[in-house]
Amino acid sequence: MKIQSEMEYLKLSKWHKFLYRLLSFFKAIPKKIGGGFAAIGRFFKNLVLGIGRGCRDIVATFVKGDWKTKLSYVFMGFGNIARGQVLRGVMFLLFELVFLYYMIFGGGVYYLRMLASLGLQGPSKEYNEILDQYTVVPHDNSFRILLYGVLTIFFVIAFLYTWRANIRQNKIAEEILRSGKPLKSGRDDLRSMVDDNFHKTLLALPLTGILVFTVMPIFFMILVAFTNYNAAKNDGFNNALFTWVGFENFKTIFAGEVNGVNYSAAFGEILLWTLVWAFFATFTNYFLGVFVAMMINKKGIKLKKLWRTVLILTIAIPQFISLLYVSRMFALNGLVNGALKSLGIISQSIDFWGTPTLARIMVIVINIWIGIPYLMLIATGILMNIPADLYESSKIDGASGWKQFSKITLPYMLFITGPYLLTSFTSNMNNFNVIYLLSGGGPTNTNPAISGAAGAVGYTDLLITWLFKITTSGESKYYLASVVGILVFIVVAVISLIVYSVLPSVKNEEDFQ
Amino acid sequence: MSKQRDEAQAVMKQHMGLKASARISNTVIYVILILMSIIWLIPFVCIVLQSFRVESTYQVGYVIPKQWGLDNYKNLMNTNFPKWYLNTFIMALAVAVIQTIIVLCMSYTLSRFRFKLRQGLMKFMLILGMFPGMLAMIILYRVLDDLHLSGQYGNSVPGLILVYVASSGMGYYVSKGFFDTIPKSLDEAARVDGATRAQVLYKIILPLAKPIVIYTILTAFMGPWGDFVFARYVSQMVPKAMNVAVGLQSWLATDTMTHNNYTLFCAGGVVVAIPVAVLFMCLQRYYVEGVTGGAVKG
Numbered sequence: 001m002k003i004q005s006e007m008e009y010l011k012l013s014k015w016h017k018f019l020y021r022l023l024s025f026f027k028a029i030p031k032k033i034g035g036g037f038a039a040i041g042r043f044f045k046n047l048v049l050g051i052g053r054g055c056r057d058i059v060a061t062f063v064k065g066d067w068k069t070k071l072s073y074v075f076m077g078f079g080n081i082a083r084g085q086v087l088r089g090v091m092f093l094l095f096e097l098v099f100l101y102y103m104i105f106g107g108g109v110y111y112l113r114m115l116a117s118l119g120l121q122g123p124s125k126e127y128n129e130i131l132d133q134y135t136v137v138p139h140d141n142s143f144r145i146l147l148y149g150v151l152t153i154f155f156v157i158a159f160l161y162t163w164r165a166n167i168r169q170n171k172i173a174e175e176i177l178r179s180g181k182p183l184k185s186g187r188d189d190l191r192s193m194v195d196d197n198f199h200k201t202l203l204a205l206p207l208t209g210i211l212v213f214t215v216m217p218i219f220f221m222i223l224v225a226f227t228n229y230n231a232a233k234n235d236g237f238n239n240a241l242f243t244w245v246g247f248e249n250f251k252t253i254f255a256g257e258v259n260g261v262n263y264s265a266a267f268g269e270i271l272l273w274t275l276v277w278a279f280f281a282t283f284t285n286y287f288l289g290v291f292v293a294m295m296i297n298k299k300g301i302k303l304k305k306l307w308r309t310v311l312i313l314t315i316a317i318p319q320f321i322s323l324l325y326v327s328r329m330f331a332l333n334g335l336v337n338g339a340l341k342s343l344g345i346i347s348q349s350i351d352f353w354g355t356p357t358l359a360r361i362m363v364i365v366i367n368i369w370i371g372i373p374y375l376m377l378i379a380t381g382i383l384m385n386i387p388a389d390l391y392e393s394s395k396i397d398g399a400s401g402w403k404q405f406s407k408i409t410l411p412y413m414l415f416i417t418g419p420y421l422l423t424s425f426t427s428n429m430n431n432f433n434v435i436y437l438l439s440g441g442g443p444t445n446t447n448p449a450i451s452g453a454a455g456a457v458g459y460t461d462l463l464i465t466w467l468f469k470i471t472t473s474g475e476s477k478y479y480l481a482s483v484v485g486i487l488v489f490i491v492v493a494v495i496s497l498i499v500y501s502v503l504p505s506v507k508n509e510e511d512f513q
Numbered sequence: 514m515s516k517q518r519d520e521a522q523a524v525m526k527q528h529m530g531l532k533a534s535a536r537i538s539n540t541v542i543y544v545i546l547i548l549m550s551i552i553w554l555i556p557f558v559c560i561v562l563q564s565f566r567v568e569s570t571y572q573v574g575y576v577i578p579k580q581w582g583l584d585n586y587k588n589l590m591n592t593n594f595p596k597w598y599l600n601t602f603i604m605a606l607a608v609a610v611i612q613t614i615i616v617l618c619m620s621y622t623l624s625r626f627r628f629k630l631r632q633g634l635m636k637f638m639l640i641l642g643m644f645p646g647m648l649a650m651i652i653l654y655r656v657l658d659d660l661h662l663s664g665q666y667g668n669s670v671p672g673l674i675l676v677y678v679a680s681s682g683m684g685y686y687v688s689k690g691f692f693d694t695i696p697k698s699l700d701e702a703a704r705v706d707g708a709t710r711a712q713v714l715y716k717i718i719l720p721l722a723k724p725i726v727i728y729t730i731l732t733a734f735m736g737p738w739g740d741f742v743f744a745r746y747v748s749q750m751v752p753k754a755m756n757v758a759v760g761l762q763s764w765l766a767t768d769t770m771t772h773n774n775y776t777l778f779c780a781g782g783v784v785v786a787i788p789v790a791v792l793f794m795c796l797q798r799y800y801v802e803g804v805t806g807g808a809v810k811g
């Protein structure tokens with residue numbers, strides 16, 4: 001399919017347009033990947049150039065600067081203090097002292113040195129003269145080395161950045177003084193924290209939290225994927241050492257059956273079910289939610305508030321209560337089987353959670369029960385925003401209710417909620433609660449090579465519950481969990497990328513302001 | 514004359530037909546809605562009924578208790594349940610306060626300020642969000658353990674609060690969308706009058722943003738009540754250190770045929786659900802506003 005001009009594109013039917021966009025997306029993939037590499041290349045080129053410029057500037061400032069500036073190269077903040085900016089100077093000096101203390105006495109240098117080997121000597125029993133007995137001496141601990149090594153690298157980068165800022169400040173201060181203007185006082189600095197630089201003040205706390213509790217752990221876990229770290233290798237008592245293994249873990253995942261365990265098959269099966277689950281969970285909720293919202297909003301339907309309130313109960317009550325309870329309702333000796341038996345419909349209990357296909361259908365159906373109310377709320381809000389004259393004019397033109405729905409309501413909804421659909425698809429892929437609390441991932445896969453891939457892999461396991469099972473079962477193969485985590489990231493990122501480039505409604509955020 | 518009357522009758526008939534068809538479709542809708550309401554309510558009615566059952570504490574196949582009583586609620590007091598409840602309540606309060614502050618800081622800044630790294634920051638957080646959060650949990654647990662903040666040391670509340678709150682800045686989307694709808698001209702007018710950026714936030718934006726503040730507090734407060742994964746990890750299944758979700762799940766985790774804490778679970782579930790649900794229902798309006806706004810603005 002080839003399209004010369006925009007006019008031709010506009011003439012296409014909706015479905016063709018979509019197809020065209022999809023095709024052109026896949027055609028553009030090689031170019032995009034090339035572009036991606038080019039962007040990464042540009043990034044590093046700019047980085048190197050920037051560092052080069054920075055170094056030149058640092059040298060030039062040193063050569064041209066006065067003695068105060070020169071001394072600041074060793075004692076950070078000296079120039080600030082000497083020129084009367086005491087607050088800034090003290091902050092710089094304090095940071096330098098903390099950094100030096102950490103590097104020398106806090107073990108910073110040790111962790112950096114050990115990062116390559118992740119520790120040489122594990123815990124050993126040594127004779128303690130004071131206690132007159134053999135005690136365990138911890139020595140190197142790979143987990144600590146990796147963790148604090150990562151932290152130290154972050155810290156060193158932060159220090160270098162601050163050092164550079166300190167030099168730049170000296171340069172600027174000299175220029176300002178030369179032009180005869182006064183420097184900013186500490187009071188000015190404090191005032192700017194709530195005014196011109198207010199955004200920095202506001203972001204300081206949230207970004208520190210994200211850096212320490214999200215970025216750092218993810219960085220760490222990506223590194224773990226290249227080690228052989230599991231609970232046995234680093235239990236904190238007898239063993240404390242693990243090492244780098246390169247791409248060994250990725251090979252394990254993609255190697256097929258080894259020693260009776262087939263990680264590739266397990267991964268493939270779980271990934272497929274994850275995608276199927278996410279698809280059904282998203283779209284059943286979406287369409288049924290819209291449908292319910294339209295029913296409740298229909299003219300002439302009374303007690304609108306009551307219906308909504310009843311449905312919202314599943315949002316109001318914590319999921320673990322409702323999901324665990326419903327899961328038990330469908331157990332072998334649960335309420336549902338009991339009721340069906342006493343009604344004489346069945347004579348033997350239905351094993352809802354023990355039959356693979358039935359368990360899969362059950363989690364999707366129960367997820368509808370949990371999910372419809374959200375969609376109903378969202379859809380209600382959007383339905384009210386659809387211009388009423390659209391419906392009136394279409395009614396005059398003789399459009400039926402179904403036509404109105406398929407030509408006005410649905411396209412409008414889809415356009416507005418496109419990004420929401422994407423996020424709900426990806427969050428359904430990672431919907432731990434529903435699966436874990438309902439079926440626990442079970443029933444266990446009948447193929448021992450698959451179920452043996454960490455902690456009884458089952459038919460309703462998602463990648464995320466598999467990850468959980470890997471880390472909590474027996475050996476706690478953290479290295480495999482990290483590999484799975486990285487793979488989850490790749491899958492989610494690829495899906496998001498595809499959907500974003502096909503989606504019509506990627507809007508400019510400034511439009512709303 | 515008669516022709517006219519026929520036409521009028523035909524119109525009448527058509528009108529009546531429309532009315533009748535509307536009535537039929539409304540009836541169908543009512544039937545569906547009533548059926549749905551029943552399905553939605555059944556589990557909650559059952560859990561309440563079973564929590565009053567005295568004759569056995571096992572799971573059974575019938576709903577109406579043969580013998581009514583408050584035994585299960587009394588027995589709750591002799592278990593770790595009050596401790597779990599207290600743990601969760603403290604966490605919920607702390608998270609509601611701290612998380613709200615963090616989310617508002619983040620979303621307000623990203624909505625109002627145009628600084629150099631803004632776009633990059635937002636993209637970076639989008640990418641970060643694609644990593645499964647559970648991955649971070651493995652290491653955070655070890656770190657909390659090193660800091661003596663895990664369940665092994667008897668109290669997981671401070672550690673869990675830290676974990677819940679620390680990365681909450683990433684959930685800025687909904688409130689940023691709300692801030693985006695407050696006209697920027699308000700800020701500018703105040704700035705012209707000499708207000709600092711901080712004063713603009715406290716005196717002008719926050720009063721206008723009351724719905725989204727309440728929405729943020731509500732969702733933050735409800736988070737710890739339902740959290741299962743992190744609480745399980747950090748508490749290390751040490752009974753005193755659990756929250757309600759992990760604790761109540763541990764009562765059901767054993768084999769369904771043999772475990773006998775089933776009615777106790779029901780009673781505990783009711784005690785947890787009622788205050789949370791009541792609070793939610795009272796603040797429902799704000800929740801709806803936040804959810805719909807969030808989805809529309811992306």
